[in-house]
Amino acid sequence: xxxxxxxxxxxxxxxxxxxxxxxxxxxxxxxxxxxxxxxxxxxxxxxxxxxxxxxxxxxxxxxxxxxxxxxxxxxxxxxxxxxxxxxxxxxxxxxxxxxxxxxxxxxxxxxxxxxxxxxxxxxxxxxxxx
Amino acid sequence: xxxxxxxxxxxxxxxxxxxxxxxxxxxxxxxxxxxxxxxxxxxxxxxxxxxxxxxxxxxxxxxxxxxxxxxxxxxxxxxxxxxxxxxxxxxxxxxxxxxxxx
Numbered sequence: 132x133x134x135x136x137x138x139x140x141x142x143x144x145x146x147x148x149x150x151x152x153x154x155x156x157x158x159x160x161x162x163x164x165x166x167x168x169x170x171x172x173x174x175x176x177x178x179x180x181x182x183x184x185x186x187x188x189x190x191x192x193x194x195x196x197x198x199x200x201x202x203x204x205x206x207x208x209x210x211x212x213x214x215x216x217x218x219x220x221x222x223x224x225x226x227x228x229x230x231x232x233x234x235x236x237x238x239x240x241x242x243x244x245x246x247x248x249x250x251x252x253x254x255x256x257x258x259x260x261x
Numbered sequence: 262x263x264x265x266x267x268x269x270x271x272x273x274x275x276x277x278x279x280x281x282x283x284x285x286x287x288x289x290x291x292x293x294x295x296x297x298x299x300x301x302x303x304x305x306x307x308x309x310x311x312x313x314x315x316x317x318x319x320x321x322x323x324x325x326x327x328x329x330x331x332x333x334x335x336x337x338x339x340x341x342x343x344x345x346x347x348x349x350x351x352x353x354x355x356x357x358x359x360x361x362x363x
Contacts, residue, residue, distance in 0.1 A: 154271050157296030185274050191331035198325025228306040
């Protein structure tokens with residue numbers, strides 16, 4: 132029987148974009164979306180992450196959830212770098228209409244305009260939205 | 262007697278707070294809970310319609326939901342009062358009934 136190495140993947144590499152559009156605790160979308168990104172990061176694909184609309188609230192600094200008895204999963208976004216998910220974009224318009232700036236965010240991101248985000252979307256093979 | 266309205270949806274995603282404001286009478290109270298607390302932020306695209314009713318409607322937000330979302334250090338709408346869970350209960354007791362906007 133042939134031996135397989137852990138990191139051996141010779142299929143096609145596709146461009147995946149994960150679009151996060153929901154606030155973190157009111158629904159389960161944000162947490163589920165993050166888990167999907169972490170799982171698929173193991174498949175050596177070309178992954179990028181986009182935060183638009185209420186999705187920008189997911190990466191707000193200073194989340195403290197003991198009062199609502201839910202897991203604070205915002206520190207997990209800092210682990211993305213370790214999974215080679217380094218292309219993380221935030222839409223400028225979404226951030227500004229919520230009175231937020233880059234300083235409010237828990238991870239370093241690249242801020243793009245709506246036009247730049249839509250160009251990026253056009254260039255993907257697969258887009259998954261949460 | 263006046264109503265206590267609770268709103269649990271983000272003003273950026275749904276129109277619930279607008280619908281509530283349209284039908285809420287002067288003298289009533291609105292308590293922002295869960296994702297509704299994002300409406301408590303000052304200087305956003307959603308804050309104007311709340312500040313317009315400030316004074317005629319009492320605005321409250323649930324503190325634990327503000328903290329969970331990392332909003333404690335952000336400026337909140339002037340005149341808005343933070344309450345904890347027992348403050349929530351006090352409000353329910355104080356007003357004639359609760360209209361829970363979903």
